[in-house]
Amino acid sequence: MRRELEQFSKQELSEFLDDIKVEYLRYCDSGLKLDMSRGKPSPEQLDLGEDLLNSVTSGLDCISSGGIDCRNYGGFWGISELRDLFSDILNVPSDNILIGGNSSLSLMFDTVARAMLHGVAHSERPWSKEEKVRFICPVPGYDRHYRICEVMGIEMIPVPLTGNGPDMDLVEKIVSSDASVKGMWVVPIYSNPTGDIYSEETLSRLAKMDAKANDFTLFVDNAYPLHTLNGTFVQPIDFFSLCNEAGHPDRPIMFSSTSKITFAAGGVSCIAMSKANMETALPFLQAEFICHDKVNQLRHVKVFPDLASVKRRMLEHADILAPKFRIVDQVLHDRLDGFGVASWNKPTGGYFISLVVRKHTAQRVVDLCRNAGLVLTQAGAGFPHDFDPDDRFIRLAPSFPSCDELKSAAELLSIAVLLASCESIIGEKR
């Protein structure tokens, strides 16, 4: 039966640290070279998509069901089969969906840029003409959302996640009282990295809450709607109707992609908006592109004629991913349980585990791991400006390495957590 490290005497801590250091140095000498920093699919997962490479092989294959030659210009909105498929995936009407290129991140960036240059529905002026623009950022969250805010000069307000989405009391208080709060990032299903699934209550409150800014917009990054790890699919809530019924039809703008369904760099993306937001955006969109890559759109609908076929594929992904998450969880459990120095979630979907360590040790853990050959996501990356005020959160991305590699990685990580915790407690007792 383990005791909490905090309860160790100085002598015990010193001995424990010496033992851990020996283990750690052994790892340093082992020549480990691993990367758990990004949510990259593994080669085995990518191999699942081989059918995509062979689904459109002739000119005849290039004609969409609507009779469009997908090799040529035209089809601004994307082919209807794919709009319908995303409609089923996201529970958003097809008419609200525009198909993009290979990256939903680009669509998010573009949408924020457009808001800065022009505004969204109900904007009195371009956001860049406002004295200040603020976004609510649930934390820990996705670093690339913060990067968009940073380059646009948008101030970020962190709000903690609770397990069912962000602290809604706080969100409501901020949004209803501050007209400079124009936006909020929302990852409603398997939030990156905590795995939060926004509850019906959270989504309902997001739809209904009063906003001081008439053009307050929810940037809903629905990156993982079907990305189950336990074989159960989350039933996506009809969020556009929720917002509509609450009298805020133009509040949500939603994004999704097949980056983690087919190929991480060769998939298709979409944006969903209300009619009014579409109308506001249309002159910009029409100046930006003639159409996106419809050949690749066709490849996707030929492999995925319906939602059921996507779900089958996602279960195959889960078969590859779930054991990896189990291994990391098991090793952390074996090595850390009882010491009282770390906790982590057991996500039911998505791409990440969120590890919470002792205050002021996350950076040290990440550094220790890097020195021994294991690259983790930068400490603090889950927070605006990479600043985790308590220096506690570490994002783990177990998807890419093999199971054997993950075992070593999780061992090393555990050792680093113990080492950093031990140092920190000794420092405090001094």
Next chain:
Amino acid sequence: MRRELEQFSKQELSEFLDDIKVEYLRYCDSGLKLDMSRGKPSPEQLDLGEDLLNSVTSGLDCISSGGIDCRNYGGFWGISELRDLFSDILNVPSDNILIGGNSSLSLMFDTVARAMLHGVAHSERPWSKEEKVRFICPVPGYDRHYRICEVMGIEMIPVPLTGNGPDMDLVEKIVSSDASVKGMWVVPIYSNPTGDIYSEETLSRLAKMDAKANDFTLFVDNAYPLHTLNGTFVQPIDFFSLCNEAGHPDRPIMFSSTSKITFAAGGVSCIAMSKANMETALPFLQAEFICHDKVNQLRHVKVFPDLASVKRRMLEHADILAPKFRIVDQVLHDRLDGFGVASWNKPTGGYFISLVVRKHTAQRVVDLCRNAGLVLTQAGAGFPHDFDPDDRFIRLAPSFPSCDELKSAAELLSIAVLLASCESIIGEKR
């Protein structure tokens, strides 16, 4: 031997008009349905690209020469093989090239948007913070360039093309005297729609000229570098070196794509910039995308391992396109020569013929054609805000229709030109 319509007596004009009207009405009754409005490749041209659909068919095929798995994230700059290929096509060093998605238009839009939000190298502030931003627009030019300026609130200054590029005396005068002139559109090879090839002198003057704005930028849309119609390739001038030697290394930003080499909606694009411009843009680019579609990049380099292979493909395109341009030219020649009411260019490359009709009749010609079932590019489209002050220019896009269709289309067009000219001369004589 024909006489100029202007020389016709009232009686002769009246009889001529009656005859032409009969011909015109016959066309109206014939149920023609044709579109010469956009520079779309024909199905036969798209069929040339069938090899592209079969060039990457397995996971093994997806590994680039640099060892990158093109199905996964990574490869921000694009695969090196493709950067090298565009380098050879454009005569710009590979290091200055970033590969984009399926659309160079999107790269242009993004680049102007980034300048508005942030600026380019040497900008004192974002262009959106300037009191006024002006771009020089050689006319007639590409309507989608103007669309970008319009939505960004950029004022456009039209400058006439001469056959060797724009009137450089005028360009130099404007650029050297007005600090609000921040940009200029340049289509250096087979300019849309006049077919102008910018001469060495023009390019040299563009590189050397004094600019009042330190951050004056040439937006070089190199859409047709290899798009020969006569089998001869234009040797692209090393414009980046020209600008560098002239002390303006950061002046050009160049764009290109394979939209009219492989598939109009499924190709790959690129942007070329100086190091300083790259550095200025980098934080924005990194916030916008992780990487573009490298699977499609690979498809391209497998079909086109070198410049020679692209040139061979472009000669096949020319074999399909050149007869179409000849037919239109021949019919216009047969029907219009000697009447003194129209002139047009015989482009050596590109996608368009620029037809110049009597003052104040272009809109009427386009309307007459539309009423009889032939859609032409909107009159005025070659000018900022769709406003051709003399209402004289009509852009013809002969690439998509079949040769038979083009014969009918050119006949109808000629009839419409004669009809509109006749009406106009009668009106003036009244």
